[in-house]
Amino acid sequence: MPDTSLMQRVRGEAHVTLGRHGLRDLRQAGSAKAILPRTDAPEPEVVFLNTAGGITSGDRLDYMLTLGSGARATAGTQTAERAYRATDGPGRVVTTLKLGAGAHLDWLPQEIIAFEGCDLSRITQVEMAGDATFLGVDTVVLGREAHGETLRAARLDDLRRITRDGVPLHIEHLTLGPDMLNDPACLGGARAMATLVMAGPAVSDALEPLRAVLSAQDVTAHASAWDGRLVARFLSRHPAPLRRALVSAILTLRGRPMPRVWQCEVTT
Incomplete structure (x- = not known):
């Protein structure tokens, strides 16, 4: 008799290589896919x-x-990723972004939605040349607000690492567990959070315009810049205002519209 206790697991790989004049290589397997839609963007x-x-x-x-x-x-995800209830260890997502000399990447994935009982481990690593420019965002929503879901047993382990010419530039490791989710000293009641990082030459010039935009948002948000990187952090009790604030910040830094998959119309 077959062992019916074994459940099917997801495996997937999607690798894309782009040169100055467009696509050089595309490989994909399993449930991970990559598409390059036609757009009006340059x-x-x-x-x-x-x-x-x-x-x-x-x-x-x-x-x-x-x-x-x-x-x-510009790269990102088609929609929000969902971290479902996990009963036998974490699910894992590893994203690797490599930027050659003079390259420019806007990495704009949509949010991770953590369901009650989830266990998710993520690693995002960015390897950039010294004169490359990177703009990246990471957003986590804790529970499904429309369902009235409050997380009590979820786990999230999230490592983000950026190196410039092989030297660590920005490293942060977020770990959330059941003892932290509802601790006022940890998130202060927030159920949505985001971090935006921009790295490259002269990124500090964007700090004051970004702060001006953040001051008009209905979320807790602050930004700083130092040593060729700009970092902004966002907290909100509700996902919708955080998303609006995040889009306004990205528009300010990009100077052009959001990718079509974000399906939003927010102007600065």
């Missing part, structure tokens, strides 16, 4: 997606985007 847009619809115990997804020298691109 640079390619890469959209990663998980056809399984979410992450649970034992799942593993690997995404990789490589930009050659002088290449420019």
Whole structure:
């Protein structure tokens, strides 16, 4: 008799390589996919997606985007990723972004929605040349607000690492567990949070325009800049105002519209 206790697990890999003049290589397997939709933007847009619809115990997804020298691109995810209830260890998502000399990447994935009982481990690593420019965002929503869901047993382990010419530039490791989710000293009642990082030459020039935009938002948000990187952090009790604030910040830093997959109309 077959062992019916073994459940099917998701496996997927999607790797994209772009040069100065467009696509050089595309490889994908399993439930991880990458598409390059036609857009009016001057640079390619890469959209990663998980056809399984979410992450649970034992799942593993690997995404990789490589930009050659002088290449420019916008990349992100098709929709919010869902971290479902996990009963046998974490699901894992590893994203690797490589930027060659003079390359420019706007990495704009949509949010992770953590369901009650989820267990998610993520690693996002960015390897950039010294004169490359990177704009990246990471958003986490704790529970489904429309369902009145309050997380009590969820787990999230999230490592983000940026290196410039092989030297660590920005490293942060967020770990949330059941003892932290409702601790006022941890998130202060917030159920949505985001971090925006921009790294590259002269990024500090964008600090004051960004602060002006953040001051008009109905969320807790602050920004600072130092040593070739700009960091902004957002907290909100509700996902919708955080998303609006985040989009306004990204528009200010990009100077052009959001990718079509974000399906929003927010102006600065």
